[in-house]
Amino acid sequence: MAETLIEVQGLHAGYKGHAVIEDIDLSLNPNEVLCLIGHNGAGKSTLLKCMFGLLPRMQGNVRYGGGLTHEQVALVPEGKGVFPSLTVAENFDLGLDAAKIKGAERAARVDWVLGVLPQIREFLHRRAGTLSGGQAQMVSIGRALLKRPRVLIMDEPSIGLAPKLFQDLLGPIRALQQAEGLTILLVEQNVREALKVSDRVAVMKQGRMVWHGTPSELSNDRLMELY
Amino acid sequence: MLALQLTLTGLQAGALYALTAVGFSLIFGSTRVFHFAHGATFALAAYLFYAVEAAGYGFVPGLLASFAGAIAFGLAIDWFIYRPIQRDEGSFFTVFVASFGIGIVVQNLIGIFFGRSFVTITSPLSRAREVLDGVYVAPLAGIAFVVALICLLALGFFLRTTFTGKGLRALSDDPELVRVFGLNPRYLSAAAFAIGSALVVPAAVFTSMSSGLNPAIGHHVMLISLAATIVGGIGSIPGTMIAAFIFGLAENLSLLWFEPQWSEAVVFAILFAAIIARPSGLMGKSAAR
Numbered sequence: 001m002a003e004t005l006i007e008v009q010g011l012h013a014g015y016k017g018h019a020v021i022e023d024i025d026l027s028l029n030p031n032e033v034l035c036l037i038g039h040n041g042a043g044k045s046t047l048l049k050c051m052f053g054l055l056p057r058m059q060g061n062v063r064y065g066g067g068l069t070h071e072q073v074a075l076v077p078e079g080k081g082v083f084p085s086l087t088v089a090e091n092f093d094l095g096l097d098a099a100k101i102k103g104a105e106r107a108a109r110v111d112w113v114l115g116v117l118p119q120i121r122e123f124l125h126r127r128a129g130t131l132s133g134g135q136a137q138m139v140s141i142g143r144a145l146l147k148r149p150r151v152l153i154m155d156e157p158s159i160g161l162a163p164k165l166f167q168d169l170l171g172p173i174r175a176l177q178q179a180e181g182l183t184i185l186l187v188e189q190n191v192r193e194a195l196k197v198s199d200r201v202a203v204m205k206q207g208r209m210v211w212h213g214t215p216s217e218l219s220n221d222r223l224m225e226l227y
Numbered sequence: 228m229l230a231l232q233l234t235l236t237g238l239q240a241g242a243l244y245a246l247t248a249v250g251f252s253l254i255f256g257s258t259r260v261f262h263f264a265h266g267a268t269f270a271l272a273a274y275l276f277y278a279v280e281a282a283g284y285g286f287v288p289g290l291l292a293s294f295a296g297a298i299a300f301g302l303a304i305d306w307f308i309y310r311p312i313q314r315d316e317g318s319f320f321t322v323f324v325a326s327f328g329i330g331i332v333v334q335n336l337i338g339i340f341f342g343r344s345f346v347t348i349t350s351p352l353s354r355a356r357e358v359l360d361g362v363y364v365a366p367l368a369g370i371a372f373v374v375a376l377i378c379l380l381a382l383g384f385f386l387r388t389t390f391t392g393k394g395l396r397a398l399s400d401d402p403e404l405v406r407v408f409g410l411n412p413r414y415l416s417a418a419a420f421a422i423g424s425a426l427v428v429p430a431a432v433f434t435s436m437s438s439g440l441n442p443a444i445g446h447h448v449m450l451i452s453l454a455a456t457i458v459g460g461i462g463s464i465p466g467t468m469i470a471a472f473i474f475g476l477a478e479n480l481s482l483l484w485f486e487p488q489w490s491e492a493v494v495f496a497i498l499f500a501a502i503i504a505r506p507s508g509l510m511g512k513s514a515a516r
Contacts, residue, residue, distance in 0.1 A: 016316075052407075054406055054407070071409075075407050077403075077404065077407050081404060081407065082404075083396065083397040083400040083401060083404065084400055085396050085399070085400050086393060086396055086397060086400070090393055093393060094390075094393050094394065094397055094408055094410065095408055095409075097390045097393075097394075097410075098408045098409035098410045099409060143408070
């Protein structure tokens with residue numbers, strides 16, 4: 001079996017000395033879609049921030065394996081992950097600059113993202129602050145994909161989106177995951193839709209990991225009990 | 228003719244206020260640090276230029292010393308004062324009080340080293356000539372206006388086209404997201420302080436060659452900058468620029484009706500009226516974005 005890409009062991013983390021998540025163990029394997037679910041305040045976003053390196057650990061470890069580097073991990077944050085005063089193209093520019101991608105490769109990456117999410121072409125030169133929730137989410141995912149990441153972490157991409165729009169957004173991402181071997185960690189409140197595209201599920205409750213398995217193992221009764 | 232004379236003087240003052248106010252707005256908009264000591268940067272830059280020029284080293288060394296001093300001062304305050312306070316989760320008000328205190332310390336140090344009296348650099352360019360019947364303009368006024376416009380246009384170009392410029396606009400929008408993008412907020416914060424501090428230098432140099440200096444000059448300039456930032460819209464550089472020109476003109480045109488000592492009151496009357504009529508400012512976020 002291929003080496004785990006991200007291994008979380010005994011992780012405690014939080015804010016201002018107060019632990020929000022405690023004793024978390026989680027592994028992210030190559031080419032899988034892992035769905036992390038749980039109520040608001042369960043600590044899902046805190047865990048993602050630690051895994052991405054935005055929040056320091058209080059205890060425990062987050063280890064990148066299989067040759068994975070931080071540059072190969074992209075995060076789509078909760079909410080509108082775009083800078084509203086910049087145009088969509090400028091948001092992309094900034095993402096490419098931050099990833100130190102230069103020359104012809106820049107245009108090639110943008111073309112590739114516009115191939116995956118072609119709707120972005122229509123508003124590429126609009127100010128991101130004028131976009132709808134769905135359009136902004138698409139740009140946020142597009143910006144993350146510009147890194148050509150091996151691991152894509154998405155924090156509640158369905159927030160503010162109609163179910164149909166969310167399905168339209170997940171479709172190309174799932175296709176990309178299967179075609180390119182992308183690994184996805186998806187945090188979602190829209191459990192039904194998220195489980196349809198996931199290979200594994202992990203459930204968090206009150207800052208702790210309470211269950212993990214495959215979507216087929218997670219019966220409705222079990223889900224109600226855990227959630 | 229007096230109105231035309233005051234309008235020309237007002238445009239020159241407005242251009243110089245715009246440079247200082249835009250510097251403050253850039254720092255505050257990007258970092259959310261209420262850098263009240265920006266006025267001290269102005270005073271320090273002006274007196275450094277005055278010291279080097281008065282010592283006989285000439286204009287260019289004076290200008291370079293002024294730039295070096297202003298940028299170093301801005302970066303040092305960010306690094307040694309604001310960051311430690313923020314690291315310990317000090318509040319907005321803690322930062323403001325620290326900044327206010329630095330302004331007072333610098334003002335007093337300048338008074339100790341250079342005296343409290345009025346000083347100025349005389350230059351042939353500062354001598355006014357009659358350009359129209361009863362209208363006198365010094366070449367320096369025109370040069371100051373053009374230089375200020377070039378600096379402001381260059382800043383606009385920088386913010387639109389460069390990596391650091393776009394990064395500063397991004398930092399102004401959402402500091403947390405800056406880290407998600409993989410940008411370095413510390414570098415961007417330092418860039419905001421360096422560029423914002425450098426912007427005061429032309430204004431400080433032209434002020435030392437025209438209206439002259441006293442240790443409290445930074446305080447007056449800072450009050451105008453603050454008013455321009457609020458009236459223009461917090462974080463909006465074009466708005467701040469327009470407001471600074473309005474204040475420069477208002478301060479001078481008020482002399483048509485009031486004694487000079489009331490000019491600052493006119494500025495603040497405009498500020499209060501603007502806050503009541505449009506709390507988000509001329510081009511504040513709720514109006515412009």
